[in-house]
Amino acid sequence: MISMKRILLTSAVALACAGTANAAGLTVGFSQIGSESGWRAAETSVSKIEAKKRGVDLKIADAQQKQENQIKAIRGFIAQGVDAIFIAPVVATGWDTVLAEAKEAKIPVILLDRTIDTSNADLYLTAVTSDTVHEGKVAGEWLAKTVAGKDCKVVELQGTVGSSPAINRKKGFEEGIASASNIKITRSQTGDFTRSKGKEVMEGFLKAENGGKGICALYAHNDDMAVGAIQAIKEAGLKPGKDILVVSVDAVPDIFKAMSEGESNATVELTPNMAGPAFDALKAFKDSGKAPPKWIQTESKLYTQADDPKKVYEEKKGLGY
Amino acid sequence: MKRLNTASLTKALPQLLSLLIILFLNYLAFPGFFEIRLQDGRLFGSLIDVLNRGAPVIILAIGMTAVIASRGVDLSVGAVMAVSGALAATMTVSGYPLPIVILTALGAGLVCGLWNGLLVAYFDLQPIVATLILMVAGRGVAQLITEGSIVTFNEPGLIYFGTGSFAGIPMPILIAALLLVAAIAVVRRTALGLLIESIGVNRSASSYAGLNSKMLLLVIYGFCGFCAALAGIIIAADIRGADANNAGLWLELDAILAVVIGGTSLFGGRFSILMSALGAIIIQAMNTGILLSGFPPEYNLILKALVIIVILLAQSFTSLGGWAFLKAEFRSKGTNGQ
Amino acid sequence: MSDEPGLLTVEGICKSFIGFKALDGVDFTIRPGxxxxxxxxxxxxxxxxIKVLTGVHQPDAGTIKIDGQAVHVRDTQHAQHLGIGTVYQEVNLLPDMSVADNLYIGxxxxxxxxxxRKRMEKQxxxxxxxxxxxxxxxxxxxxxxxxxxxxVAIARAVDMSGRILVLDEPTASLDRHETEILFAILRRxxxxxxxxxxxxxxxxxxxEICDRVTVLRNGKxxxxxxxxxxPKLELVSLMLGRTLAVATHNTRRDRPPAQIKQFSFDKLGRSRSIAPFDLEIGEGEVIGMAGLLGSGRTETAKVLFGIDPADTGQIRINGNPVVIRTPQEAVANGFGLCPEDRKSDGIIGDLSVRENIALALQAQRGWLKRLSSREQVALADKFVKAxxxxxxxxxxxxxxxxxxxxxxxxxARWLATNPRFLILDEPTRxxxxxxxAEIITLINQLCDDGMALLVISSEIDEIVAYSTRVVVLRDRAHRGELSGDDITTSNIMRMIAAEPQGAPA
Known part of the structure; x- marks a missing residue:
């Protein structure tokens, strides 16, 4: 509620002083999807922080999960004559017309977090996204390094069946452990990216694998499922993080809390900082006129218990996750 | 009385048989399925999981049975779960004492249910439309309460509702069982059962007979909302957090399915709360079995659909007198053969 | 005419269902015209x-002949093909489709x-x-x-079949005027x-309309x-297999009218439903209510019983003003109502006879005071017998x-509540x-036991037979009251028709 208000307020204020954009800094319009998840809320907060750091006047429009709202917001940005437009597209298709309008007005467009399907890649300057395959790979490589040749049976909590992060994070993890023949994925089920399904499925895994004694590690496609599964492991009388290693993806605050308590071992960050690299690319483009690469991959940073999880938790908690 | 008992047993036969077959298949998939041991003073085993995981849907199905028997349906229970869970979590985080947290969360569910009842009984909206409003809006309200993120809490009192145990029995199972017994007692020891069935079969005629059908509908929907809130508290307590986006998502459909498997017609009338609970257990036994089976998750929904089709076919076969028919056929064939 | 060959002849038709013989050697002939x-x-x-004739059931024995040719009616479509069309009591048309669609569907x-569409609508x-x-x-x-x-259903059936038309209780839900229109068409x-x-x-x-009568009794x-x-009396005894005692004179009317009118309704009315009316009724009285369909009879009953509560007027019971805004309040004051539309407002179809009998009493007692199974069974047994x-x-x-x-x-549902004032809307329809006959006997009996009754009926003979007073309605208003020897069929008819009264007042 508070963060929503804050967003609305910020954008209202920003829109109000649209005419007086200061010449020293840039004015950037950001069409954000909405605030459907904690990560999304964090992305919005981080974008604001990054903008402030660079003296950029960032105007955020909340589309409430609707493409039509995003298109309206983009047209509004064009009419105000902003220096650049950031879009976190809610769907992949249907952007050609409005992007052509932006191009006509000579306003560069940068896509954040997600890409679009278009026949004409010239319609946008660049896309800043994470590589979900890479995230899985980082997790897999961490596990391979950690178990160091010992036999290890892994159970996997997949994301929603058929979703691209679920497919890619599975693929990446398998690539990461491909060279370690001692690591085997014995069970893999969907936990729908939710905490409660993560817990329920883990309960099943524990029963099916001799009360969990056969399981050496858990790989979860997101932290929420891992948090649920950690509770299931504890209720089965085992110690998560010790009896069963836990590695997951996303780096939301709650997993750092678990990590600080020794119940989780590692997480791969899906950074909410998409705007930072985008601002840098934009500045370089404005200064030198040199177009950045079509795809800017964000860093998939690995956090372990050695990274002072308690401190990270405190930092992340304020971001609206 | 003896005759009545065997009759009701015959009616329950397809459901009981389905449950036994599913449990047996689970046993084949995982030989340790029936093993139960004590873990940290709490019963532990797959069978316990079935009941424990099934508890929220059992609770929903209890409320939903009354609604469906009155010829209605409540699509909003999943969203109401999210609302009550969100309230319980945020209030706990803000430091409110446990009794107030629980009463507020349950009260919110009751209010949601009464709102549905108001729309159905006094504004004559079709139940499916009336409850659709809250199904959509309720989740939005829950998201506003949690500000779109998962609100995690560590208050042991609240967590006890999800993962605590009493005399070894996990709390969700205990709560569901108590509610089940209480609901059956209220419905059958008072005249509520008859009155609900009556307005479900013919609301107009019931009003002519002097039933206060509007008030009754209000009570029924209010109770359903209360049940949803209770289920919402349990699942929030279970994961120590309120996930407004996912809590109770699609569970309204599981609850409706449980009632249908239990043999209550969507056209209202005759109902059995016990059978609906059995329906919920069947659904969960199936879910747990699928998890244990090790099939790739892509098959989950197809497997579930196939099993449900078989159960419902068996059930309609029974209610059409199919077994008696087969017996007669078999007998006549037998005599012809001699 | 009786010597003409039959258009359709059935001979010796037998049809048994499990455990009982529905038709036992029935002969039946329909002649053209x-x-x-x-x-x-x-x-x-x-x-x-009818179901045998229209191919729904197959006869166990016997023959069906059309124009002297033996036929085997396979199913309803075949029956239509053979020229037999049927219109059932509950018209089986599709109310949400157009008239033309209904005539030509399929x-x-x-x-x-x-x-x-154009051609269909023209046709x-x-x-x-x-x-x-x-x-x-x-x-x-x-x-x-x-x-x-x-x-429309008749038009469709005749258009599709064209030789024999079977009408199952076509006039059950029609008023007199509508019946006249139907009869005119049947004559044509x-x-x-x-x-x-x-x-x-x-x-x-x-x-009024039939040339010939065939009476069935117990499948024969x-x-x-x-x-x-x-003669009519002979027809009735054919149907019943016994002679019916026809009430010719109502001895109750010879007694002095009830002095105390326990129930009085002053200027009770509801806008756009029924004009304000006065009504008083006491113990042992039967008020008959006559009028055409839509004249305000059922509307009166609904206002009295609180289903569509009155917006003007006052109700007094034994001189004390009471408020009746819901059926519950009516029941609490000792009222009961057997509604006109039995299927949609009366029976709870899926529930048992026992539960249907216990319902009103249970509603009156409240949900907490459940009638035990034993009490319900006793209640049901008592009324099934009585x-x-x-x-x-x-x-x-x-x-x-x-x-x-x-x-x-x-x-029985109402009698179980021991009502003091019972409203019966078309109890014999x-x-x-x-x-x-049994229901009419019951009305007389209840009245003799001291109950106050208001009976709405389209059968004027019936009203004459049991009423102590008669209220006549027309155009949603109470138009007049008859009592004593003035209660005659012709007087009621004249009042309904708004003609000057012939008999001396």
Missing amino acids: EVHALLGENGAGKSTL RQPMRFGFID ARELLAQYDLHLDVSSDLSRYSVAVQQL LRARGLGIVFITHFLDQVY LAGSALTTEL LDIRTTDIEKPIKFLSGGNQQKVIL GIDVGAH
Whole structure:
């Protein structure tokens, strides 16, 4: 509620002083999807922080999960004559017309977090996204390094069946452990990216694998499922993080809390900082006129218990996750 | 009385048989399925999981049975779960004492249910439309309460509702069982059962007979909302957090399915709360079995659909007198053969 | 006419269902150009015979001949093909489709693989014009009254079959005027040479429209005769197999009228429903309420019982003002109402006879004070015996009972609450002669026991027979009251028709 208000307020204020954009800094319009998840809320907060750091006047429009709202917001940005437009597209298709309008007005467009399907890649300057395959790979490589040749049976909590992060994070993890023949994925089920399904499925895994004694590690496609599964492991009388290693993806605050308590071992960050690299690319483009690469991959940073999880938790908690 | 008992047993036969077959298949998939041991003073085993995981849907199905028997349906229970869970979590985080947290969360569910009842009984909206409003809006309200993120809490009192145990029995199972017994007692020891069935079969005629059908509908929907809130508290307590986006998502459909498997017609009338609970257990036994089976998750929904089709076919076969028919056929064939 | 060959002849038809013989060697002949009444109490075999004729059931024995040729009616479609069309009591049309669609559904004129609406609607208009019906054939059927819907169903059946028309209680839900229109059309169809089978409970209508009567009793042929050669009393005794005591004089009216009117309604009314009226009724009185359908009879009952509560006027019981805004309040004051539309407002179809009887008493006691199973069974047994409700089992769902027995169950439901004032809206509509007589006996009995009764009926003879006073309604208002010797059929008819009264006041 508070963060929503804050967003609305910020954008209202920003829109109000649209005419007086200061010449020293840039004015950037950001069409954000909405605030459907904690990560999304964090992305919005981080974008604001990054903008402030660079003296950029960032105007955020909340589309409430609707493409039509995003298109309206983009047209509004064009009419105000902003220096650049950031879009976190809610769907992949249907952007050609409005992007052509932006191009006509000579306003560069940068896509954040997600890409679009278009026949004409010239319609946008660049896309800043994470590589979900890479995230899985980082997790897999961490596990391979950690178990160091010992036999290890892994159970996997997949994301929603058929979703691209679920497919890619599975693929990446398998690539990461491909060279370690001692690591085997014995069970893999969907936990729908939710905490409660993560817990329920883990309960099943524990029963099916001799009360969990056969399981050496858990790989979860997101932290929420891992948090649920950690509770299931504890209720089965085992110690998560010790009896069963836990590695997951996303780096939301709650997993750092678990990590600080020794119940989780590692997480791969899906950074909410998409705007930072985008601002840098934009500045370089404005200064030198040199177009950045079509795809800017964000860093998939690995956090372990050695990274002072308690401190990270405190930092992340304020971001609206 | 003896005759009545065997009759009701015959009616329950397809459901009981389905449950036994599913449990047996689970046993084949995982030989340790029936093993139960004590873990940290709490019963532990797959069978316990079935009941424990099934508890929220059992609770929903209890409320939903009354609604469906009155010829209605409540699509909003999943969203109401999210609302009550969100309230319980945020209030706990803000430091409110446990009794107030629980009463507020349950009260919110009751209010949601009464709102549905108001729309159905006094504004004559079709139940499916009336409850659709809250199904959509309720989740939005829950998201506003949690500000779109998962609100995690560590208050042991609240967590006890999800993962605590009493005399070894996990709390969700205990709560569901108590509610089940209480609901059956209220419905059958008072005249509520008859009155609900009556307005479900013919609301107009019931009003002519002097039933206060509007008030009754209000009570029924209010109770359903209360049940949803209770289920919402349990699942929030279970994961120590309120996930407004996912809590109770699609569970309204599981609850409706449980009632249908239990043999209550969507056209209202005759109902059995016990059978609906059995329906919920069947659904969960199936879910747990699928998890244990090790099939790739892509098959989950197809497997579930196939099993449900078989159960419902068996059930309609029974209610059409199919077994008696087969017996007669078999007998006549037998005599012809001699 | 009787020597003409039969258009349709059935001989020695037998049909058994598990454990009981529905038809036992029935003969039946329909000649071209006659309206043939098929009568009998419920369960006499009328509907089974119709279902055999229309191919729904296959006979176990016997032959069906059309134009002297033996035929085997395979199913309803085949029956239509053979020229036999049927219109059932509950018109089986589609209310949400247009009139033209209803007339031609399943056989719409096609053009380029699409329905040729223009042509269909033109044909529909022409077809209905033959019946002097000028409807907007493109609008939904539900916009028209039940009577018009019935005529559309007849038009469809005649158009599809064209030789024999079977009408199952066509006048059950029609008022007098609508019945007249229907009869005019039947006369025209008769003139065209159609054979019409007419099933009804209204004996007057038999004499008004039918040329010949066939009576079934317990699955057997009880008799068949020309209407002109069969006096009414003989017809009734054919149907019942016994002679009916016909009430000719109401001795109750000789007694001095009740002095104390416990229930008084002053200027009670409801806008757009019923004009304000005064009504007083005391113990041991039966007020008959006569009027055409839509004259405000049912509206009066609904206002009295709080279903559509009055917006003006006052109710007093024993001189004390009371408020009745809901049926619950009416019941609390000792009222009861057997509604006009038994199916939608009376029975709880899926529930048992026992539960249906216990319902009103249970509602009155409140949900906390449950009638125990034993009490419910005792109650049901008592009324099944007292009212001679014919059911194999008190646990049988009420929907499987005949209309007359359903009506008795609804009566039992109210009698169980021990009402002081009972309103009966069309208690004898659509039920067989035997049950009819029993209900009239019951009305007299209840009245003698001191109950106050208000009976609404379309059967004026019936009203004359049991009423101590008669209120006549017209155009949603109470127009007059008759008492004592003024209560005669002709006086009531004149009042309904708004003609000056012939008999001295």
